[in-house]
Amino acid sequence: NVSVVLFTADLRLHDHPPLRAACEAQAVVPLFVRDEGVTATGFAAPNRLAFLADCLRDLDSGLRERGGRLIVRSGDVVDEVCKVVAETDADEVHMAGDVSAYAHLRERRLRRALEAEGRRLHVHETVTTAVTPGAVTPASSDHFAVFTPYFRQWAQTQLRDTLAAPRTVRVPDGVGSEELPTRSGLSGLSEGLATGGEAEGRRRLAAWLRDGVAAYEDRHDDMAGDATSRLSPHLHFGTLSPVELVNRARKVAGPGAEAFVRQVAWRDFHRQVLAARPAAATADYRTKHDRWRSERTAREDVEAWKEGRTGYPVIDAAMRQLRHEGWMHNRSRLLTASFLCKTLYVDWRVGARYFLELLVDGDIANNQLNWQWMAGTGTDTRPNRVLNPITQAKRYDPDGAYVRRWVPELAGVDGPSVHEPWKLQGLDRAALDGYPDPVVELSEGLARFKRARARD
Numbered sequence: 325n326v327s328v329v330l331f332t333a334d335l336r337l338h339d340h341p342p343l344r345a346a347c348e349a350q351a352v353v354p355l356f357v358r359d360e361g362v363t364a365t366g367f368a369a370p371n372r373l374a375f376l377a378d379c380l381r382d383l384d385s386g387l388r389e390r391g392g393r394l395i396v397r398s399g400d401v402v403d404e405v406c407k408v409v410a411e412t413d414a415d416e417v418h419m420a421g422d423v424s425a426y427a428h429l430r431e432r433r434l435r436r437a438l439e440a441e442g443r444r445l446h447v448h449e450t451v452t453t454a455v456t457p458g459a460v461t462p463a464s465s466d467h468f469a470v471f472t473p474y475f476r477q478w479a480q481t482q483l484r485d486t487l488a489a490p491r492t493v494r495v496p497d498g499v500g501s502e503e504l505p506t507r508s509g510l511s512g513l514s515e516g517l518a519t520g521g522e523a524e525g526r527r528r529l530a531a532w533l534r535d536g537v538a539a540y541e542d543r544h545d546d547m548a549g550d551a552t553s554r555l556s557p558h559l560h561f562g563t564l565s566p567v568e569l570v571n572r573a574r575k576v577a578g579p580g581a582e583a584f585v586r587q588v589a590w591r592d593f594h595r596q597v598l599a600a601r602p603a604a605a606t607a608d609y610r611t612k613h614d615r616w617r618s619e620r621t622a623r624e625d626v627e628a629w630k631e632g633r634t635g636y637p638v639i640d641a642a643m644r645q646l647r648h649e650g651w652m653h654n655r656s657r658l659l660t661a662s663f664l665c666k667t668l669y670v671d672w673r674v675g676a677r678y679f680l681e682l683l684v685d686g687d688i689a690n691n692q693l694n695w696q697w698m699a700g701t702g703t704d705t706r707p708n709r710v711l712n713p714i715t716q717a718k719r720y721d722p723d724g725a726y727v728r729r730w731v732p733e734l735a736g737v738d739g740p741s742v743h744e745p746w747k748l749q750g751l752d753r754a755a756l757d758g759y760p761d762p763v764v765e766l767s768e769g770l771a772r773f774k775r776a777r778a779r780d
């Protein structure tokens with residue numbers, strides 16, 4: 325008998341319950357469909373397509389080492405799976421559960437199509453999250469809307485053991501596959517884009533647990549120190565398993581590992597919100613605000629924000645890092661989101677969309693719900709907090725090294741005075757090399773914010 329494993333956001337061989345279950349059959353078809361449904365949503369941005377190409381090539385080589393190979397098809401995911409099932413006379417299809425509205429629809433369609441042909445679909449949980457969305461709930465609701473009580477229950481949930489990668493994968497002869505995608509031909513890639521693939525993800529994880537995680541609690545907000553794991557794209561594409569990540573971090577133990585595990589739980593938290601309320605990808609989750617400036621009315625401010633020339637050095641450094649690497653430090657994401665939503669009072673969806681164009685870890689649950697958190701429409705219990713880019717910059721980039729790294733016009737300004745270039749005098753000011761004045765006074769932004777919120 326034959327089983328198909330449909331890979332989606334779980335591009336790995338280690339700790340992969342659907343693959344392990346499929347390997348019980350005499351032969352396995354490891355399948356990835358380049359789904360035109362995803363392409364049509366505009367979600368397939370160049371940086372993520374490049375990382376995906378790395379992941380698929382690496383998955384294929386891992387399978388070849390085990391005697392198999394990856395089958396790649398393009399088209400409608402349901403049609404393609406059904407074709408492969410028919411060609412190989414497979415009895416069942418195994419795949420990971422996922423949380424977006426699109427993933428739910430895909431699962432329903434696939435189940436219906438397969439059952440109509442007398443085949444079975446098995447959806448496995450704890451593949452793309454550590455704890456299954458909906459497995460822990462408060463007494464009065466189908467999901468947690470606040471992180472702290474969620475985390476209390478999450479932390480007490482027993483995780484399953486990490487699964488080894490299968491030793492051999494027997495793929496039936498004669499199953500046709502397209503060529504594996506490559507990075508070449510993709511334009512608009514960020515220059516400093518990370519490399520994808522399970523081998524790279526595992527190497528990074530091992531190095532992180534050995535050298536990085538112990539200092540995480542103290543250093544995670546040090547913007548210049550770059551002392552976070554940078555595992556987010558690997559979690560997004562599933563080249564690393566969240567269950568394995570948490571199991572291994574817990575073995576390291578200590579305050580750094582605990583703080584890190586808590587951060588990984590934020591990922592599960594947002595996924596259980598999105599699973600219960602898929603509309604939160606675009607609609608305000610808890611509190612509706614409708615006085616936002618649109619991209620059109622605030623066009624010049626939005627352009628300055630996107631291009632990293634708002635005149636606030638830490639904001640500009642962060643936005644340039646995003647463009648250069650397709651990735652940003654968490655503190656940078658918080659500051660740039662607060663600046664767009666609360667200082668410029670622009671609709672959070674404008675910022676979320678721009679992040680998704682560039683982020684290599686761009687993820688519907690994490691991106692949209694973090695944006696909502698910062699916009700005060702989501703799960704933040706202090707929805708009116710505004711992050712002051714100057715105070716925050718002095719706290720999290722005390723020497724100004726992060727700003728100097730990303731804003732060359734300011735590279736000659738020493739120490740923390742780089743955060744307030746408008747205070748420089750005489751020749752120092754003249755040497756700024758065209759760095760712009762602030763697009764708005766912070767006090768003016770705050771006054772606009774308060775007016776809008778008072779009327780909402």
Ligand code: FAD
Nearest residue numbers: 552553554555556587588590591654657686687690691694
């Ligand atoms: P680490 O600090 O090493 O954390 C480890 C892992 O925990 C991360 O890889 C991530 O999976 C998870 N994590 C950490 N912080 C958060 C958080 N606040 N929410 C949810 N999960 C978290 N993360 C994404 O993966 N994709 C996104 O599209 C995304 N968009 C964001 C947009 C905004 C406006 C904000 C404020 C945050 C966003 N985040 C997003 C969350 C967070 O900024 C990144 O996960 C983190 O910066 C990735 O770097 P790291 O892997 O070094 O994180």
